[in-house]
Amino acid sequence: MANTIKVRAKLAGDVTTVKALVSHPMETGLVKDKKTGQLIPAHFIQEVTCEHNGNNVLTALWGVAISKNPYLSFRFKGAKVGDKLTLRWVDNTGKSDAEETVID
C-alpha cells in the first residue's frame, strides 16, 4: 500500500507534540453508493498506536465516527531531538500501515 501516513513530531521545551494525518476513507457502512444504490461496506481504522523508543505513548481506539482522512494530535514528555517515533494503524479489514519519523 502506498504510504498513507503523514506524521510530524516537534520538541519544544520538554514536550513533544505529535501531529498525524492518515489518508483513509473511514466508511461508516451507512452510506449508499449514489450509482448503484448499494450500501458501501464499513471500512474504518480501529486502532492507532504510537511508539517512542519501544514504549507505547498512545493507543487510540477509533469507531466509524472519526472523520475521513483522520487527524490526530497529542503530546508527550521524555523525548530528545533525533529520537524515532513510529505511528501505526490497523483497520477493520485487517489492513495496516506504519510510518517512522524523527523528532525535531
Next chain:
Amino acid sequence: MTNMKRRTLLKGTLAASAVGMAIGTGLLTPRIVLAAWPKDSFDAKTVDAALNGLFGSSTLEGNDKIKIKVPDIAENGAVVPVSVEVEMTGVESISILAEKNATPLTSSYTLGSNTDPFVATRIKLGKTSSVIAVVKAGGKLYSAGKEVKVTIGGCGG
C-alpha cells in the same frame, strides 16, 4: 526412506518460513491487536451502554478541569474538530462521545505514562449533539460536555 525424511523436512521449513513472512509483513500481528477493539462499546446505542462496556461503569463526575474545545456551530457535521485537555495528573484514558450519534462512542485514547492528557482529532456528528469527554483518572470517571449545532449531518447520505 531418505526421500520421505527430505520431504517432511522441506514441508516443515516451508511452513515455518510462511509464518515468519506473515509476521514480518504484518499480516498476523493486526489480528492479535484487533482482538482488543471493544466492538460492543462502539456498537452501543447509548452513552451509558458504551461507558459500561469500556469501563464497567457509567457513573460520571462533572469536572471543570476538563477543557473540551469544539466549535459552537459546525457547518459540516462530517468534519468537526475536537480537542480535549485535562488539567489533572494520573489520567489513564480519554474517550470522546457524541451523545446524539447512532453509536455515541467515537474514540478512546489510552495514554502512556509520559503522555500529556491532551488529544485532538476530527469527528463526525449526525446532528446537533452534545460532545462529551470522559476521562479516567485514579480509577474514577470524570466528564465534561459541550453542545455543537450541526447544520449538515455527517453520518449517512
